[in-house]
Amino acid sequence: MYYTRFDPFTRDFQRLARTAFGQASAPALDVVRHEGDVTLKLDVPGIDPEQLEVTVDRGILTVSGKRTMGTFTRRLRLPETLNADAVEASYANGVLEVRIPVTEQAKPRKIEVRKVEIAQADDSQEIAA
Secondary structure (H helix, E strand, C coil): EEECHHHHHHHHHHHHHHHHHHCCCCCCEEECCCEEEEEEEEECCCCCCCHEEEEEEEEEEEEEEEEECCCEEEEEEEECCCCCHHHHEEEEECCEEEEEEEEEEHCCCCCCCCCCCCCCHHHHHHHCC
16 A cells, blocks of 8 residues: 655645635645555545535546635546546545546556476487587
8 A cells, every 4th residue: 555645835835826816725635545446535624515526537637626715626637547437436524535446457466477497408419410
């Protein structure tokens, strides 16, 4: 399992820029890679799930929503190793969870190591040559 947390400096800078231009800050995002999928968790406490929207368009996952202080939007480019056609989203206890399955080609698999027999030449054949 891989765990990635985005750089807090970048997050704070983006928050300042959005506030200056009238857009609410984007929620914190955690990304966890499991063997069969990638899970995104966004902290969105107090937001009505009906005000959240999750879309995928040409490999770009967009999460947007409305808060009392404004709207937010988060966009992520999905790699080709993720199945964008099978994205699932759920909301519980103030956390939006988005699951994206890994394609079969990208899943870890065990490669069989075959033993190769090397034929030994007869000494009599080598002398004749």
